[in-house]
Amino acid sequence: MAKSLPTEQLIILHNKMSMYAARDPKRKQLVCDFANSFGVSESTVRRQLREHIHFSKVSRLDKNTPRVISKSDMLLYCRVIAALKLRTSNKKNKHLSTQQCIKILENYGVETAEGFVISSKGLLKKTTINRYLKNWGYDPTSMKVEPAVVRFEAENSNDCWQFDFTPSDLKKISANSSKKLFIANVTDDKSGMLYYEYVESDGEDVLTALKFLFNAMSAKKIEGMPFQGIPKMIYTDNGAFAKSALFKRVLDALGIQLKKHLPKNKDGRRTTARAKGKVERTNRTIKESFEPLFHLHQPESLEQANLWATNYLRQYNQSSHRSEDCSRIKAWSKFLPAEGYREMCSWEKFCQIVRDPELRRVASDGCVSVNGVKYQLSTEMAGLEVTLLHGMFDNELHVEFNSETHGPFYPFSGPIPLHTYRSPPKSKREKTADEIASLAETLSVPISVMSNSKDDSILKSLEASHVTDCQITSIPFREDKKTTFQNRLEAKKAIAKYLNRPLAELRDEQLDHINMLVQESLNKEFLLSKVKQYFSLSIAQLE
Numbered sequence: 355m356a357k358s359l360p361t362e363q364l365i366i367l368h369n370k371m372s373m374y375a376a377r378d379p380k381r382k383q384l385v386c387d388f389a390n391s392f393g394v395s396e397s398t399v400r401r402q403l404r405e406h407i408h409f410s411k412v413s414r415l416d417k418n419t420p421r422v423i424s425k426s427d428m429l430l431y432c433r434v435i436a437a438l439k440l441r442t443s444n445k446k447n448k449h450l451s452t453q454q455c456i457k458i459l460e461n462y463g464v465e466t467a468e469g470f471v472i473s474s475k476g477l478l479k480k481t482t483i484n485r486y487l488k489n490w491g492y493d494p495t496s497m498k499v500e501p502a503v504v505r506f507e508a509e510n511s512n513d514c515w516q517f518d519f520t521p522s523d524l525k526k527i528s529a530n531s532s533k534k535l536f537i538a539n540v541t542d543d544k545s546g547m548l549y550y551e552y553v554e555s556d557g558e559d560v561l562t563a564l565k566f567l568f569n570a571m572s573a574k575k576i577e578g579m580p581f582q583g584i585p586k587m588i589y590t591d592n593g594a595f596a597k598s599a600l601f602k603r604v605l606d607a608l609g610i611q612l613k614k615h616l617p618k619n620k621d622g623r624r625t626t627a628r629a630k631g632k633v634e635r636t637n638r639t640i641k642e643s644f645e646p647l648f649h650l651h652q653p654e655s656l657e658q659a660n661l662w663a664t665n666y667l668r669q670y671n672q673s674s675h676r677s678e679d680c681s682r683i684k685a686w687s688k689f690l691p692a693e694g695y696r697e698m699c700s701w702e703k704f705c706q707i708v709r710d711p712e713l714r715r716v717a718s719d720g721c722v723s724v725n726g727v728k729y730q731l732s733t734e735m736a737g738l739e740v741t742l743l744h745g746m747f748d749n750e751l752h753v754e755f756n757s758e759t760h761g762p763f764y765p766f767s768g769p770i771p772l773h774t775y776r777s778p779p780k781s782k783r784e785k786t787a788d789e790i791a792s793l794a795e796t797l798s799v800p801i802s803v804m805s806n807s808k809d810d811s812i813l814k815s816l817e818a819s820h821v822t823d824c825q826i827t828s829i830p831f832r833e834d835k836k837t838t839f840q841n842r843l844e845a846k847k848a849i850a851k852y853l854n855r856p857l858a859e860l861r862d863e864q865l866d867h868i869n870m871l872v873q874e875s876l877n878k879e880f881l882l883s884k885v886k887q888y889f890s891l892s893i894a895q896l897e
Contacts, residue, residue, distance in 0.1 A: 363392075456480065509544070510690065519536050527653065563601060578683070580686070
């Protein structure tokens with residue numbers, strides 16, 4: 355350990371040295387004599403001088419100023435090199451080295467918006483460029499600094515739910531299970547109230563997401579768990595379920611606004627996924643506070659895992675709110691809107707909402723195939739177009755026919771045995787057709803319908819007395835351009851505006867029907883009436 359020198363002696367030495375200039379050799383002689391008197395080295399004396407006495411920093415007047423080239427040129431070269439590093443960066447933050455950027459500038463040059471930039475060989479040095487990149491804030495570290503985070507919070511409970519799927523650390527309930535174990539989680543943005551379930555799925559599919567959201571919005575059978583109601587907005591990531599048209603349609607039917615954070619690298623240097631940090635934080639809490647217990651006791655079934663999760667939910671929601679002086683449960687009740695929460699519908703009504711309409715033509719035997727399953731419909735629908743209402747949660751099929759909903763219909767049981775055929779009872783449509791056919795065979799009309807008179811002599815006298823001397827004025831026909839479209843493109847734009855959706859989103863058979871109508875006529879009244887008649891079911895659904 356180095357010898358400690360008396361502080362008062364160091365101060366006396368400093369006072370003596372301050373009498374001479376900074377580079378005067380007598381200063382060095384004073385340090386040498388002082389070191390010899392105490393039997394220490396000169397470096398020890400200088401080090402302890404720095405520890406006890408704060409010397410003023412002495413630097414060149416042109417410090418941090420380029421001396422070989424002008425500051426403006428050095429600034430230009432540094433900006434170009436920083437841009438090259440940024441342009442060549444990959445996801446692992448690997449990019450061109452400074453030396454390689456200098457070689458490109460010297461041998462090839464770089465074309466920029468300000469002009470062509472090229473450097474003389476040997477002018478730029480790697481150490482010099484790296485120093486100025488750091489001093490001027492052009493180094494990769496400075497370039498990757500993200501904008502400041504802006505925190506947000508909902509005004510009331512159930513204004514915003516943050517929704518997310520995350521894989522469970524348990525992976526699977528049993529080794530024989532073919533599906534993975536996920537944590538489906540919603541967190542109320544205002545109160546921090548948490549509700550989550552364990553679900554088995556192959557991924558973030560729509561069916562699993564809708565089932566979980568129904569359970570989250572419905573009244574719970576859990577004691578001390580008042581969390582329920584339809585939120586105004588659901589904020590989630592860009593998972594597969596969030597891109598589904600069916601998921602969006604169900605949320606629209608419930609009056610829920612769907613908000614997704616921006617995809618990665620869509621907002622400059624900002625990490626877009628961090629916007630839903632509240633639900634990510636609850637996922638982390640579950641995996642740190644609850645799931646480690648699975649190493650001691652692993653659930654035998656999905657029901658048991660959710661039962662244990664219920665007990666943890668009670669403890670978590672009874673804990674303190676992040677800013678209010680109350681628990682999360684009390685904060686949720688406290689900040690509910692004055693009119694209260696919106697109650698969730700029944701499971702039967704929810705299944706009706708989830709049903710996805712599809713226009714199909716029924717086969718001649720009155721059957722229709724859905725997802726490889728053949729359903730037997732009513733015989734009166736054979737050969738006609740119907741709208742299938744097949745829900746994701748239904749085991750049966752409902753059909754909309756003649757503006758009425760029919761069903762449920764069940765899978766086709768197969769052909770009947772030979773020699774057991776029985777004619778099906780005639781439908782109302784068939785009976786009506788038979789009555790009209792019978793009437794057509796028996797009716798007759800008088801011959802006078804051809805001459806528009808009961809007596810042919812009267813008709814001949816009328817022809818003889820017919821005069822054409824009187825002059826009748828007339829107005830020549832002029833086509834009213836307001837009643838017709840100018841061209842087919844204008845007609846298709848009007849149809850798209852009427853349907854309130856781009857024509858590219860329609861099915862092929864619907865688009866073919868529109869093309870046929872546009873080729874047939876450009877009359878506005880005729881064309882829009884035909885479109886309204888054809889898309890009556892779709893328009894009713896959109897409304």
